[in-house]
Amino acid sequence: xxxxxxxxxxxxxxxxxxxxxxxxxxxxxxxxxxxxxxxxxxxxxxxxxxxxxxxxxxxxxxxxxxxxxxxxxxxxxxxxxxxxxxxxxxxxxxxxxxxxxxxxxxxxxxxxxxxxxxxxxxxxxxxxxxxxxxxxxxxxxxxxxxxxxxxxxxxxxxxxxxxxxxxxxxxxxxxxxxxxxxxxxxxxxxxxxxxxxxxxxxxxxxxxxxxxxxxxxxxxxxxxxxxxxxxxxxxxxxxxxxxxxxxxxxxxxxxxxxxxxxxxxxxxxxxxxxxxxxxxxxxxxxxxxxxxxxxxxxxxxxxxxxxxxxxxxxxxxxxxxxxxxxxxxxxxxxxxx
Amino acid sequence: xxxxxxxxxxxxxxxxxxxxxxxxxxxxxxxxxxxxxxxxxxxxxxxxxxxxxxxxxxxxxxxxxxxxxxxxxxxxxxxxxxxxxxxxxxxxxxxxxxxxxxxxxxxxxxxxxxxxxxxxxxxxxxxxxxxxxxxxxxxxxxxxxxxxxxxxxxxxxxxxxxxxxxxxxxxxxxxxxxxxxxxxxxxxxxxxxxxxxxxxxxxxxxxxxxxxxxxxxxxxxxxxxxxxxxxxxxxxxxxxxxxxxxxxxxxxxxxxxxxxxxxxxxxxxxxxxxxxxxxxxxxxxxxxxxxxxxxxxxxxxxxxxxxxxxxxxxxxxxxxxxxxxxxxxxxxxxxxx
DNA sequence: TTGTAAGCGTTATCAG
DNA sequence: CTGATAACGCTTACAA
Numbered sequence: 001x002x003x004x005x006x007x008x009x010x011x012x013x014x015x016x017x018x019x020x021x022x023x024x025x026x027x028x029x030x031x032x033x034x035x036x037x038x039x040x041x042x043x044x045x046x047x048x049x050x051x052x053x054x055x056x057x058x059x060x061x062x063x064x065x066x067x068x069x070x071x072x073x074x075x076x077x078x079x080x081x082x083x084x085x086x087x088x089x090x091x092x093x094x095x096x097x098x099x100x101x102x103x104x105x106x107x108x109x110x111x112x113x114x115x116x117x118x119x120x121x122x123x124x125x126x127x128x129x130x131x132x133x134x135x136x137x138x139x140x141x142x143x144x145x146x147x148x149x150x151x152x153x154x155x156x157x158x159x160x161x162x163x164x165x166x167x168x169x170x171x172x173x174x175x176x177x178x179x180x181x182x183x184x185x186x187x188x189x190x191x192x193x194x195x196x197x198x199x200x201x202x203x204x205x206x207x208x209x210x211x212x213x214x215x216x217x218x219x220x221x222x223x224x225x226x227x228x229x230x231x232x233x234x235x236x237x238x239x240x241x242x243x244x245x246x247x248x249x250x251x252x253x254x255x256x257x258x259x260x261x262x263x264x265x266x267x268x269x270x271x272x273x274x275x276x277x278x279x280x281x282x283x284x285x286x287x288x289x290x291x292x293x294x295x296x297x298x299x300x301x302x303x304x305x306x307x308x309x310x311x312x313x314x315x316x317x318x319x320x321x322x323x324x325x326x327x328x329x330x331x332x333x334x335x336x337x
Numbered sequence: 338x339x340x341x342x343x344x345x346x347x348x349x350x351x352x353x354x355x356x357x358x359x360x361x362x363x364x365x366x367x368x369x370x371x372x373x374x375x376x377x378x379x380x381x382x383x384x385x386x387x388x389x390x391x392x393x394x395x396x397x398x399x400x401x402x403x404x405x406x407x408x409x410x411x412x413x414x415x416x417x418x419x420x421x422x423x424x425x426x427x428x429x430x431x432x433x434x435x436x437x438x439x440x441x442x443x444x445x446x447x448x449x450x451x452x453x454x455x456x457x458x459x460x461x462x463x464x465x466x467x468x469x470x471x472x473x474x475x476x477x478x479x480x481x482x483x484x485x486x487x488x489x490x491x492x493x494x495x496x497x498x499x500x501x502x503x504x505x506x507x508x509x510x511x512x513x514x515x516x517x518x519x520x521x522x523x524x525x526x527x528x529x530x531x532x533x534x535x536x537x538x539x540x541x542x543x544x545x546x547x548x549x550x551x552x553x554x555x556x557x558x559x560x561x562x563x564x565x566x567x568x569x570x571x572x573x574x575x576x577x578x579x580x581x582x583x584x585x586x587x588x589x590x591x592x593x594x595x596x597x598x599x600x601x602x603x604x605x606x607x608x609x610x611x612x613x614x615x616x617x618x619x620x621x622x623x624x625x626x627x628x629x630x631x632x633x634x635x636x637x638x639x640x641x642x643x644x645x646x647x648x649x650x651x652x653x654x655x656x657x658x659x660x661x662x663x664x665x666x667x668x669x670x671x672x673x674x
Numbered sequence: 675t676t677g678t679a680a681g682c683g684t685t686a687t688c689a690g
Numbered sequence: 691c692t693g694a695t696a697a698c699g700c701t702t703a704c705a706a
Contacts, residue, residue, distance in 0.1 A: 003396075005683055016693045021685060029691055046471060051452040052389045052398070053683030056698045059340075061389070071421070077414045084408070084435050088442075093449050096433045098421050105425075112430050115388040117340075134383060222614060254618045277559060278615030281591045342699055353677045358701060368675055390699035393682045 004047045012041035024049065055117065064304060065113035067097045067106060067123035073220070073248055074276045075293060076124070079145065082297025083122060090305055092119070099126055101221065107131040114138060120304045125149055127188060141307035145300040148190040148315075155307060156315045157299045161194035162201075164289035164320030165243070168271045169202035171287075171322060172241045175330065177269060179209045181239030183228035183249050186219045195245045214239055218249045225252025233260070233268075241269035241328070247276050254282060270327040284326025291318050341384045349378035361386065392454065401641060402450035404434045404443065404460035410557070410585055411613045412630060413461070416482065419634025420459060427642055429456070436463055438558065444468040451475060457641045462486055464525060478644035482637040485527040485652075492644060493652045494636045498531035499538075501626035501657030502580070505608045506539035508624075508659060509578045512667065514606060516546045518576030520565035520586050523556045532582045551576055555586050562589025570597070570605075578606035578665070584613050591619060607664040621663025628655050 010020035015034055023030050023038040024047075041047075055061040066083050068076045084094045095118060097109030103126050110131035113121060120141035125132055128149045136142060136152060144156035172180055182199045185192030196215070203210050216231050218224030225244055229252065232239055244250040250272035257264055264270045265284040272279055275290035296318050303313040347357035352371055360367050360375040361384075378384075392398040403420050405413045421431045432455060434446030440463050447468035450458060457478035462469055465486045473479060473489060481493035509517055519536045522529030533552070540547045553568050555561030562581055566589065569576055581587040587609035594601055601607050602621040609616055612627035633655050640650040 003683085006685095007683080017683090018685080018693055018695090019691085022692085025685080027685095031691060034691080046475070048448070048451045050393070050454060050683050051449075052393045052454060053698090054685075056387070056389045056393055056682090056700090057684045057686080059698085071408075071418050072411075072414050074409075074411070074414075077409050077411075080433075081408050081435060084433070085437070088445075093453070094433065096417075096421070096431065098418060100422070108425075111385070112388075114385045116430070117387060117389060138383070138385075251614050251618060255614075258618060258620065258622070276615075277588050277592075278613075278618070281588060281595060281615070281619050283595065283620040285595070340699085343701095344699080354700080355677060355679095355702080356675085359676090362701080364702095366675060371675080387699050390682090391701080393684090393699080394701045396682085 003050065004045050006047070006049070008045060009038060009041045009047050012045060013037040059117075061117050061119055062091055063093045063095055063116065063118045064301075065095045065097060065109070065116075065118040065121040065123075067099060067109055067113070067121060067125070069099050069101045069124055069126060069220075071096070071098045073246070074278075075146075075247055075274050078293040079124075079297050082294045083145075083301055086298045086301035090301065101126070101219070103127050103130060110135045114140065120308050122300045122304055128152065141304060143300050143304045143307060145296060146191060150190070155303050155313050157296050157303065158315070158317055159191065159291040159296070160317045160320045161191060162198045162320075164273075164291075164322055165195055165198040166202045166205070167322040168243060168287075168289055169199065169206055169208065171324065171328060172243075172269060172271070173206040173208050175269065175328060177208065177239075177241040179211075179214060179237065179239040180241045180243060181214045181216070181228075181232040183216050183218050183225055183232070183242065183244040183253060185245040185249075187217065189220075192220070192245065199243065211237075218245070220246045220248060222248045222252035222255075225249025226256045227252075229253035229256035233257075233262070239268075241271070243271045245273055247272060247274035247279075250274075250279070250286070254286070264327050265329050269329070271322075272327075275323060280325070282327075284329070287325045287328040288323050289320050290323050291320050340387065341382050343384070343386070346375060346378045346382060346384050349382060350374040396454075397456055398454050399428060400430045400432055400453065400455045401638075402432045402434060402446070402453075402455040402458040402460075404436060404446055404450070404458060404462070406436050406438045406461055406463060406557075408433070408435045410583070411615075412483075412584055412611050415630040416461075416634050419631045420482075420638055423635045423638035427638065429638075438463070438556070440464050440467060447472045451477065457645050459637050459641055465489065478641060480637050480641045480644060482633060483528060487527070492640050492650050494633050494640065495652070495654055496528065496628040496633070497654045497657045498528060499535045499657075501610075501628075501659055502532055502535040503539045503542070504659040505580060505624075505626055506536065506543055506545065508661065508665060509580075509606060509608070510543040510545050512606065512665060514545070514576075514578040516548075516551065516574065516576040517578045517580060518551045518553070518565075518569040520553050520555050520562055520569070520579065520581040520590060522582040522586070524554065526557075529557070529582065536580065548574075555582070557583045557585060559585045559589035559592075562586025563593045564589075566590035566593035570594075570599070576605075578608070580608045582610055584609060584611035584616075587611075587616070587623070591623070601664050602666050606666070608659075609664075612660060617662070619664075621666070624662045624665040625660050626657050627660050628657050 099106035107130045124146040184196045216228035279286040306313040436443035444467045461483040521533045553565035609623045616623040643650040
């Protein structure tokens with residue numbers, strides 16, 4: 001299984017390595033005959049340039065790293081898709097790293113990406129230490145997506161974590177809800193923190209109840225959403241509406257409601273995050289706070305390309321909007337308390 | 338932003354490149370002092386070996402390619418996760434390629450992977466031409482996953498596309514259904530073909546109706562599931578039960594039922610494919626035909642490692658099983674026809 | 675145990 | 691327009 005090198009192509013075409021290289025990389029200074037001979041030989045032999053050798057010579061690998069916390073989260077699945085498609089359009093290959101909501105795996109992947117000499121990294125960072133700081137110090141272009149680190153100024157594209165939640169709370173209070181439970185994301189992430197802050201602000205602004213025990217701190221995984229729902233519904237004075245900070249926790253929470261025979265929409269209002277298809281299938285379909293994930297991914301790539309090109313793009317925020325569906329119905333039944 | 342090379346480390350440590358290299362790659366013939374000096378220098382300078390240069394010298398890149406049709410399909414999302422985690426445990430990085438259900442993109446990614454000199458490829462193939470045949474001829478170890486090409490013998494791990502469907506049809510006929518509509522996958526994939534064949538066999542075996550128009554040919558995407566549901570429900574003599582060949586088409590189909598106010602479970606029995614969380618949230622939760630995706634991913638990696646090691650592992654089939662939930666209830670209401 | 679030197683496959687430079 | 695040659699960063703005989 002010997003590799004076919006440019007030398008083989010050159011010999012087969014009866015020219016030098018240099019000429020072969022020029023033809024294959026589209027250099028203008030080549031004669032038509034050389035071009036024909038080389039192209040024919042390359043095709044016949046099935047030549048593939050060795051990307052390793054090439055990027056050892058150049059300093060570009062035409063590869064970007066994408067560091068995500070969890071590929072199975074539909075939000076990040078969609079984001080991965082968007083980033084990958086956009087990167088492809090710039091001729092870049094995407095090296096995915098799945099940190100698995102785990103700082104050590106993130107560190108390992110940063111290590112590998114740095115070793116692979118990726119031309120840039122798009123990351124939804126966890127924590128702010130370990131290899132992350134090395135990555136930032138390394139000089140490799142970096143763009144943060146979804147999450148931000150306050151301590152570090154790096155161009156980022158993040159969701160607007162305020163408007164959607166304010167709208168949701170307003171929407172719920174307008175429907176008579178005063179006890180709105182919140183299943184929060186981890187406070188180690190900017191997204192988790194900002195959404196919780198917005199929730200608190202919104203409660204204050206609307207005059208809804210602000211008991212601390214209406215808040216459950218989850219970790220963006222389904223299991224914690226389930227635990228949150230159980231905890232909140234078991235309160236002596238339980239919430240009449242629930243708001244969850246991401247899609248997986250929403251799934252967990254809705255599952256618990258089903259288990260307990262609590263009818264969403266009639267017994268309990270529910271607002272989820274992220275507009276994933278499955279949420280429209282639930283009966284009633286879920287009201288959600290949605291962000292344009294595709295736009296986030298595209299923008300992150302565009303910004304990274306700009307950084308790679310020497311620019312320093314401004315950070316962006318992707319607006320969130322409330323999509324009202326059946327889980328937060330117009331008319332309220334009697335509420336106790 | 339100059340790269341720190343092994344030469345810098347060697348100089349800082351006061352040894353030769355060779356010694357530095359030996360220390361850094363754990364070669365036994367090194368003195369304790371050398372080891373200490375080199376490690377200290379490497380740490381201090383933040384040295385990262387250049388993977389390109391390394392794999393140009395060696396012939397291993399410690400990288401495998403994973404070629405999938407669609408990352409946003411939860412089935413492939415889970416599969417990607419499983420493969421990536423398993424590969425990681427072998428010290429391999431996974432290069433994802435998302436063909437986007439599109440042969441040209443698949444070809445491009447095969448090209449890139451070949452150029453990147455991946456040590457092996459795990460693929461859910463589309464079609465059987467283009468660069469796929471070049472990939473197979475190239476001698477790079479390949480394992481197919483989920484889908485198989487009859488024309489080519491390559492080790493593969495695929496779902497059992499028979500048992501689950503037979504069980505599902507038996508289950509439905511036992512509940513009185515005689516008109517079972519089927520939303521099939523594309524006949525260009527082995528999975529699509531085998532599942533359709535099993536459906537037909539199962540109908541014959543149970544004596545259910547076998548009208549050709551109970552079958553709709555979809556493409557594994559949500560939109561075609563919706564179209565399939567519309568088409569089948571609009572039949573003069575519509576089915577009383579629906580079976581869909583993957584999760585995305587199931588989502589599309591259930592969406593149509595909701596739109597039309599057709600109550601799943603009571604008006605129409607429904608069996609989906611793939612045991613995704615969201616299906617348990619739908620009311621009633623969906624009966625599904627499930628495969629152990631994690632096992633598929635792990636096994637594919639294990640097999641690929643075997644091929645890379647010179648072995649020729651046998652192909653495997655992952656059993657499918659029927660998980661009965663509320664969408665195929667015990668008691669039937671009156672059926673027309 | 676250590677150092678020197680060759681070579682992996684490409685591309686860029688510099689003469690011709 | 692073409693060819694010889696050096697260089698990218700690393701590993702590994704081969705010598706010492």
